[in-house]
Amino acid sequence: MKISRLLLAVIVIGIFYSFFKIFFGIILKQPIPGSLFTMYMFFIIIGVLLVFSFTEQGAKELMSPIKDLLENPEKMMMRNVVFGIVTIFAGFITYQQVKPSFEAPLELRTIHPAPPSNISAYNKSYNLLTLENPFMKYKKEDPEKFKQLIYEGGEVYFKNCFYCHGDKLDGKGHYAHGFNPLPANFMDVGTIAQLQESYLFWRIATGGPGLPKEAAPWLSSMPVWQNFLSEEEIWKVILFLYDYTGYVPRSWEKH
Amino acid sequence: MKFSKKITLTFFIILFLVLASPIILNITSKSSVFSLQPLSIVLAEEVKQDAAAAPAEETAVKEDKAKPAYPPAPKLKESDYPKVKGFNGRIVIWLAAQLHLWFAAFVLAVPIFVLIIEGIGVATKDERYDKMAYEFIKISLTAYSITAVFGGLLAFSLIVFYPDFLKYMANIFGSTMLAYAFLFFAESASLYIYYYGWNWLKHGFKKWVHLTIGLILNAVGTTLMFLANAWVTFMMSPGGVDAAGVFQGNDWAVIHNFLWNPINLHRFVANVAYGGSVVGAYAAYRFLSAQTRDEKAHYDWMGYTANFIAIAALLPLPFAGYWLTAEIYAYSQQMGITLMGGVFAWLFIIQAVLIGALFLSANYYLWCGMGRSEGAVRYNKYIKYIAFVIIACFLVWFTPHTLVMTQAELKALGGPYHKYLGPLGIMPAKNTAVNIMILFTFLSFLLYRRANKVATVSWAKYGNIAQTAIFAGAIINIVFLGVYYGYFTNTVLKVGSSVPQVASTLSVIIFCIIIDVLMFKGAKDVAPLKWGNVPDRSQYALFLLAVSFTWLMGLMGYIRSGIRQHWHVYAIMRDNSADAFTPTIGYSAQIVSIGVIIFMAIVIFIFWLNQISSKKA
Numbered sequence: 017m018k019i020s021r022l023l024l025a026v027i028v029i030g031i032f033y034s035f036f037k038i039f040f041g042i043i044l045k046q047p048i049p050g051s052l053f054t055m056y057m058f059f060i061i062i063g064v065l066l067v068f069s070f071t072e073q074g075a076k077e078l079m080s081p082i083k084d085l086l087e088n089p090e091k092m093m094m095r096n097v098v099f100g101i102v103t104i105f106a107g108f109i110t111y112q113q114v115k116p117s118f119e120a121p122l123e124l125r126t127i128h129p130a131p132p133s134n135i136s137a138y139n140k141s142y143n144l145l146t147l148e149n150p151f152m153k154y155k156k157e158d159p160e161k162f163k164q165l166i167y168e169g170g171e172v173y174f175k176n177c178f179y180c181h182g183d184k185l186d187g188k189g190h191y192a193h194g195f196n197p198l199p200a201n202f203m204d205v206g207t208i209a210q211l212q213e214s215y216l217f218w219r220i221a222t223g224g225p226g227l228p229k230e231a232a233p234w235l236s237s238m239p240v241w242q243n244f245l246s247e248e249e250i251w252k253v254i255l256f257l258y259d260y261t262g263y264v265p266r267s268w269e270k271h
Numbered sequence: 272m273k274f275s276k277k278i279t280l281t282f283f284i285i286l287f288l289v290l291a292s293p294i295i296l297n298i299t300s301k302s303s304v305f306s307l308q309p310l311s312i313v314l315a316e317e318v319k320q321d322a323a324a325a326p327a328e329e330t331a332v333k334e335d336k337a338k339p340a341y342p343p344a345p346k347l348k349e350s351d352y353p354k355v356k357g358f359n360g361r362i363v364i365w366l367a368a369q370l371h372l373w374f375a376a377f378v379l380a381v382p383i384f385v386l387i388i389e390g391i392g393v394a395t396k397d398e399r400y401d402k403m404a405y406e407f408i409k410i411s412l413t414a415y416s417i418t419a420v421f422g423g424l425l426a427f428s429l430i431v432f433y434p435d436f437l438k439y440m441a442n443i444f445g446s447t448m449l450a451y452a453f454l455f456f457a458e459s460a461s462l463y464i465y466y467y468g469w470n471w472l473k474h475g476f477k478k479w480v481h482l483t484i485g486l487i488l489n490a491v492g493t494t495l496m497f498l499a500n501a502w503v504t505f506m507m508s509p510g511g512v513d514a515a516g517v518f519q520g521n522d523w524a525v526i527h528n529f530l531w532n533p534i535n536l537h538r539f540v541a542n543v544a545y546g547g548s549v550v551g552a553y554a555a556y557r558f559l560s561a562q563t564r565d566e567k568a569h570y571d572w573m574g575y576t577a578n579f580i581a582i583a584a585l586l587p588l589p590f591a592g593y594w595l596t597a598e599i600y601a602y603s604q605q606m607g608i609t610l611m612g613g614v615f616a617w618l619f620i621i622q623a624v625l626i627g628a629l630f631l632s633a634n635y636y637l638w639c640g641m642g643r644s645e646g647a648v649r650y651n652k653y654i655k656y657i658a659f660v661i662i663a664c665f666l667v668w669f670t671p672h673t674l675v676m677t678q679a680e681l682k683a684l685g686g687p688y689h690k691y692l693g694p695l696g697i698m699p700a701k702n703t704a705v706n707i708m709i710l711f712t713f714l715s716f717l718l719y720r721r722a723n724k725v726a727t728v729s730w731a732k733y734g735n736i737a738q739t740a741i742f743a744g745a746i747i748n749i750v751f752l753g754v755y756y757g758y759f760t761n762t763v764l765k766v767g768s769s770v771p772q773v774a775s776t777l778s779v780i781i782f783c784i785i786i787d788v789l790m791f792k793g794a795k796d797v798a799p800l801k802w803g804n805v806p807d808r809s810q811y812a813l814f815l816l817a818v819s820f821t822w823l824m825g826l827m828g829y830i831r832s833g834i835r836q837h838w839h840v841y842a843i844m845r846d847n848s849a850d851a852f853t854p855t856i857g858y859s860a861q862i863v864s865i866g867v868i869i870f871m872a873i874v875i876f877i878f879w880l881n882q883i884s885s886k887k888a
Contacts (some may be wrong), residue, residue, distance in 0.1 A: 047683055051675040059627070063662040066444055067655045068633065070638035120678050126385045128612035128673070130605045133842060146513055187686060198686055205694050205758055206672045210612075212604060253617070 021077040025068050032060045129227050129234065131214070137221040137242045141164030147214035149251050149265075162255075178243070185260055195237050202261050209263035216254045216265075220245075221226045343443055344504020344516025344844035345435050353431060354846040360432030361850035362862060367428050368864045369441045369825055370873075371421035373545075375499075376538070376824070378418050379492045380546025381411035382462070384580050386485040386493075393478060403573055405469050407550050409884075412466050431846075436839045443511075443518045443525055444502055451498045454491055459552060461488035484567045491783060493539065500534045501526040507835060508602050509843050516843040529602045533595040540591050545820050547581030549874065552817035555810035556878045558803075563744050567803035574813055575802075582712065586780070589626070589705045590773045593698075599834070606834045606841070615830045616671070622830075623669035623701075625823045630708055632812040632819065634661060637715045639809035644723035646797030653718060660711045664880055667704040672696025702769045706749045706776045710742065713780055717787060724794040734790040738783050740867035745775040821870055833859070837863050 019027075036056065039046040048056065067073040085095055135142050153160040174183070180199040182189040187201030202208050208216060218226065224236030241250060259263055274494035312488030312603045345351075352360065385404045429437045442450060509516070511524030518525065554574030559569040600607030638654050641647035673687055673696070675679075683686065692872055694700060717738075726734070749772050756768035835841045837851045845851075854862075 040691070044691060046692075047680070048689070048692065049674045049684070050678045052670065052689075052692070054626075055669065059662060059665060062631065063658050066635050066638075067658045069808065070635060070641075070654060071651060072642055075806065076809065084590045128608060128616070130608040130613045133603075133605065199688060201688065204688055206688070206697050210697070215604065 019076065020081050020158055021068060022079075022081045025064050029057075029061055029066050030155065033057060067074055078106070130227060131218050135218050135222060135226065138247055142214075142217070144214045147217060149213045149217075149254060150212070151248075151251050151255055165252050166255045166259045169249075169252035169254070170260070172253040173256050176245065177253065178261065180237075185257065197235060199237075205263075208257055208261065208265070211266050213251075213254050213258075213265045216257070217250055220250050221247075273526075277613070341520070343441055343519035344512075344840060346845070347435055347847045349847055349849055351435055353434065355431060359850065360428070360848070361709075363428045364425070364432060365829075366866050366869070367421055367425040369828060369863070370870055371425050372828060373821060373866075373870050374414050374418035374421060375496070376542040376545050377549050378411045378415045379496055380486060380542035380544075381407055381414075381550065381827075382465070382488050383543055384546065385411075386482065386489060388576070389485065399572070401473075403576065406573070406881075407636055408466050408469075409841060410550060410553055410877060410881055411546075411629065412462070413460060413880055414874075417873060417877070419455075430611060433839075436846075439516070439840075439844060440502065440505075443505070446522055447498050447501060447526060451495060454495050454498070457613060458488065458491045458495060461491060482617060495544075496538060497531075497535050498526070500538060501531055503530070503532040503832075504528050504534050506840050507606070507831075509840050512843060514843075515724060516840065530595070530598055533591075533598045535722045535884075537588075537591040537595045539805070539858055540588050541824070544581050544584035544588055545824065547577050547579075547584060548723070548813075548817040548820045548855070551577035551581055551813040552874070553878050553881070555813035557882065558810050558876070559807060561710050562881070564803060569802075571643075571803045571805055578633065578813060578816070581820075585633070585707055586709050586713070587631060587777075590769075593702070593769060603841070609834045609836065610830065614671075614853055614856075615833060618826055618830055618859070620669055620671050621824060621860070622823060625826070626705075626817045627665040627668055627708075629816060629823070630661060630665070630712055632815040634658070634712055634715045636812040636816070638810050639805055639812070641719055641722050642806065643802065644798050644800045646724070647719075647722035650718045650722065654715075656887050657711050657715055657718075661708055664704040664708040664711075667695050667700055668708065670695040670700075694758065697757075699753045699765060699768070702772055703749055703753030703757070704734075706772050707746060709776055710749075710779055711744065713783070714742070716781060720787060721791070723796055723798050723800050726790045726794050728790055728792070731790055734786050738786055741779055741782050744780045748772075748775045817874075818867070818871065822863065822867050825866050826860070829859055829863055 034046055036053065065078075068078045085091055086097060088241070131144050132145065133145055136252065137143060151165050173181075178189055180189040180191050180195070181187055181202065182192065182199075185202040187199045187204075189199060192199050200207050219238065221240070221242040223238040223240040224234060225240055227234040227236060245253075254265075332432050354360070385408045388400050388404040388407070392398070418849060445486065461484055465481070468481060468484070472478060472484075505528050508529035509525075510528035511521050511526075512518050518706075551574050554570045554577055558567055558574060561570055596607070603643035609615060634657070641650065672691055672693060674689055674692075676684070676687065677738055684690070688696075728734070752768045753774050756764050833853060836853055837846050839846045840845065885888060
């Protein structure tokens with residue numbers, strides 16, 4: 017039996033749909049969020065239609081069942097049934113979209129504040145464009161001292177930061193579930209791996225209240241650590257964060 | 272006079288040198304692009320220089336008396352911005368600037384490839400090229416006057432709504448603004464002689480005079496764009512002024528600011544791609560309304576050529592864009608993060624979708640075009656694999672790092688990032704995907720080239736093996752560079768690894784084309800190539816290409832300008848108008864979309880004008 021080209025296209029789309037659902041949702045246990053899944057499926061459908069219609073013959077075969085359904089007088093009953101199903105389906109989708117929900121609205125915001133050029137901390141002004149970690153030089157000059165500084169940074173971390181950012185630095189500390197936005201996951205390739213050390217200094221020293229006015233409210237629960245830690249302790253904890261995660265701070269020169 | 276190939280070659284070398292001369296001059300000048308430094312280093316240097324300059328102040332005072340005094344950047348209040356009832360100043364400027372830019376990009380690009388096509392016509396002695404080049408320039412001529420109209424509207428709007436800002440810019444760029452105005456005369460004169468003299472200067476030595484005028488037209492046009500780019504980039508990365516915005520008197524320093532060259536390159540390449548897509552839409556318009564077979568064949572060929580130009584320029588465009596973005600990051604981390612990690616990040620997802628749409632429509636056009644020859648049936652079976660790879664890359668290309676999730680999804684994933692898809696949200700994955708997408712688009716083109724031919728050279732089998740090996744090697748290299756350097760090394764290597772990725776892609780294109788040209792020299796035709804024998808669907812792909820390009824330029828132009836946020840001139844002159852806030856994503860997208868609709872409506876009007884101008888009573 018020859019499968020119609022339209023049915024074949026539907027089967028191919030169905031295979032991709034099932035793959036995403038089963039592979040990510042069941043096997044990896046990390047389902048793809050609806051917003052992204054819709055985009056994926058939209059372009060997969062477009063891709064399938066392009067492949068099935070790039071030849072004149074292929075396009076005709078793809079459209080022929082639809083054309084037949086719409087134009088063949090003998091298929092009036094089926095046409096009415098299909099029209100009915102399509103209408104009800106469209107109504108169902110619309111209802112799903114507009115029905116009242118108790119769920120909190122989606123947040124489109126990206127929690128990724130841009131740093132200012134200058135900050136004030138410890139009664140001093142820091143130029144974030146030129147600010148560097150004063151201990152970084154020991155990496156080459158005195159590796160033993162550097163190791164000790166990282167160790168001390170680790171102590172600072174486990175005495176102060178790990179409650180929220182977690183003992184694996186993955187943002188899953190004891191109190192993490194109480195926050196929205198969640199504490200930063202330093203293990204993620206998109207956080208400290210993408211940032212300069214001066215950025216981390218700014219975020220740690222001035223905390224949530226130090227975030228820029230633009231795009232407020234940030235809702236960050238990050239304390240103002242300059243009130244609790246010394247400048248040196250902040251630089252040490254930054255060394256520890258990069259050492260533990262294995263990432264290298266963003267820079268424009270090779271280290 | 273006999274036009275030998277040598278003369279043609281010499282001509283194109285001169286063309287290249289003239290077009291590239293502003294860039295070459297930059298690189299060879301003392302303050303070359305390579306000596307430019309990020310804001311951080313510049314500021315640090317300025318502090319040092321200020322300290323060192325103190326003892327020499329007395330001598331400097333004497334010298335300063337001879338120099339004209341320039342004012343600092345004004346500190347404006349909201350009341351300094353005039354209001355006109357019923358108009359929002361920012362929207363007027365936004366739309367006027369954007370429409371001016373769309374038309375300007377088009378009219379600057381068309382003469383570039385018209386000159387090349389005219390040159391090909393001279394070299395091949397094929398009259399069809401000359402006819403097509405003439406038709407292309409005819410479209411751009413109508414658009415030229417509209418460009419000037421929108422330029423005028425922009426200038427007047429700036430005078431009305433932002434007079435103090437314009438005054439400050441005029442204090443710094445007075446000389447370049449005057450140069451711009453004079454060059455505009457030169458541009459108009461050369462364009463009119465080039466167009467109206469087309470038939471007069473058609474034969475013999477006169478043709479070379481005509482080509483030379485075309486060359487001058489392009490050199491002037493490119494210089495005009497570079498001057499305007501200086502004003503725009505000065506607003507983003509000001510150079511040649513002190514911290515208070517006082518002009519130091521060096522014109523070259525303000526022109527040659529940090530982002531000038533990256534923008535020059537990006538806009539130059541993008542203009543060509545954009546110009547190609549708009550004339551492609553014109554060809555599609557004429558194809559769909561054609562009455563005769565000959566007319567259909569002509570406009571099919573024209574559409575194919577325009578698409579070829581657009582795609583040839585589109586392929587290197589992501590790399591030019593990446594360079595520009597890397598330079599923005601290098602200049603200011605604040606602007607860089609605002610651009611791709613902050614408030615504008617979602618617009619980049621729309622950008623990614625539109626770029627994917629460009630690649631898909633360009634590929635679809637090529638696949639449909641294979642229907643021109645029955646010989647192409649051999650290759651139809653490969654299309655589904657090419658489509659699979661391109662779609663897979665496309666999905667990676669637009670996967671965001673931070674996902675939009677419901678509370679239930681957030682809970683299921685345990686955080687705002689997807690464990691397996693999250694890493695696809697950063698640049699190394701995007702670079703890898705776009706390089707592979709480009710390679711497979713190129714593969715579509717290679718198959719199209721072979722559609723109606725069979726290689727007759729004895730080494731054809733080895734040629735195919737070599738091409739396959741080059742492709743495979745490049746893909747392995749691109750994936751390795753993307754995965755290893757992108758995720759397991761530091762940022763310098765991460766950003767740096769994009770260069771060998773691009774080099775791999777470009778190498779494939781160059782080597783495979785060389786092998787293909789040699790392999791198919793004297794090839795046997797399997798079936799005739801029937802121009803005009805393409806489905807109407809393919810022409811809509813050409814329309815989609817032009818609309819996507821226009822929308823893309825509008826959105827990205829807004830982002831480029833918007834990352835200055837509340838600054839007229841970044842970190843120098845603050846915007847204190849009531850509109851100094853960053854609008855929401857939806858609002859910005861609506862304004863840009865309104866611009867696109869206005870632009871497309873005018874473009875269709877131009878197409879119609881061209882159609883009626885070729886009708887006989």
